[in-house]
Amino acid sequence: MTLLSLTTGFLLWMCCATHKASAGAACEDPPLIEFGKIVSGIKSEYEENDRVQYTCDPGYALSGSEWVTCHGKVWMPGPPQCLERPCGNIPAVANAAFEGRSKEKYEPGETVRYQCHEGFQVTGPPEIFCRRGNWSTPPICEEKDRKCGPPPDIEYGDILSFPLPEYDHGKTVKYKCPSFYILEGPEQITCINGLWTNPPVCLAACTASEEDMDRNNIELRWRGERKLYSTSGDFVEFDCKIGHVQDPASSPFRVQCMDGTLEYPRCKPGRNCSLNETAMDRNNIKLRHSRRSNIYHSKETISFKCNFWFRAVSNPEDFEAQCQDGVINYPRCQLYFG
Incomplete structure (x- = not known):
């Protein structure tokens, strides 16, 4: 036998041995599945035609074949799903009905609402x-x-009827202030399953105290108004007393009554005014009443x-001037034929 024939024979044997080893090679471990596991056929190494069996966790159903087989390094058919x-x-719930129409099957996540x-x-x-094939409680x-x-x-309030020691479900009472x-709030409350609905509240009135107004050098804006009482939510307007001006740090002079509380504004002493006769002569005016x-x-x-033979140029309201913290705005008149 020549060297060439020996070499050729060895190569043919190696080829056949390799093909035989390849045909009997093991499969990789079977794939894991979500919400399921392998329960049968587990081995450390898998050979051709080995089989494993899958099952699903409670509340899940198997979709696909529960058995898979090692064939040509591939698990066939593919792994199932859970x-x-x-x-x-x-x-059924006693003394209740559910909303919507009844069905034979409800998909996971669907909800049903009951009405007593x-x-x-x-309760x-x-x-x-619906979750994993079962309804919640x-x-x-x-x-x-x-x-x-x-x-x-x-x-501050009371009910309109004589109170009883107990009331049946559905009974009502009314309040007054x-x-x-x-x-x-609601004038009437109701007994529901042993509990009263929320009662109203009586918001206190506000009293514009003379002492508080004197302390802050203020008075009611409308001097003819003697309304010292104001209901909650009403607005009260103040003004400075004669001889005073608004304090720059004061709160607003239009105040809202808030459940019995008023936030008073404040005035400070103002500067007096002296009549300027030169300005009066220049504007052809004089006092309406001597003093x-x-x-x-x-x-x-x-x-x-206006002086005699003179007529008003300024607006009529300007002739009722006011001393404004030391300043007088004088009205003006001119000759009838000037």
């Missing part, structure tokens, strides 16, 4: 949801047979009129 199970009929019959109250969440509808005790007291108080002193307090009114 899909969340749907739910069946809606659970009249005279019954829901627990009113909705149920349904609610309970119980009778509203609990009674209420006496209605709650409210500050005294004069100058505002009733805010001993030519000194006027701040905010005090000074009435002017």
Whole structure:
């Protein structure tokens, strides 16, 4: 046998041995699946035609073949899937009905809402949801047979009827507030399953105190107004007293009554005014009423009129000038034929 024939024989043997080894090679580990696991056929190494079996976690259904086989280094058919199970009929709840139409099958995540019959109250969440083939816990509808005790007291207010030691479900009572108080909220409350609905409140009136106004050098803006009482929510307007001007640091002079409280503005002493006779002669005016002193307090009114043979050029309201913190704005007149 020649060297060439030996070499050729060795190469043919190697080729056949390699092909045989390749045909019997093991598969890789079978793939894992979500929400499932392998329960049969588990080995450390897998050979041709080995099989493994899959199963799903509770609440999930197998989609595909539960068995897969090692064939040519590939697991056939492909691994199955574990899909969340749907739910069946809606659970019945006594003294309640569910919203919508009934179905034989409900997909995972679907919800159903219950409504208790009249005279019954829901206990627990009113909705149920489908998850992994099962419904969540349904609610309970119980009778509203609990009674209420006496209605709650409210500050400054009272009920319109004589209070009873207990009230049946559905009974109502009404409240009232005294004069100058505002009733805010429902006038009537109801007993529901042993509890009263929220009662109203009586908002206190505000009293514009003479002492507080004197302390802040203010008075009611409309001097003929003697309304010292204001209901909550009303606005009260103030002005400085004669001889005073608004303090720059004061709060607004239009104040809202807030449940018995007023925030008073403040005035400070103003500068007096002295009549300037030169300015009066230049503007052809004189005082409407004579007086001993030519000194006027701040905010005090000074009435002017035209001299004889002169007519008004300024507006009529300008002839009722006011001392403004030491300053007088004089009106002006001119000759009839000037």
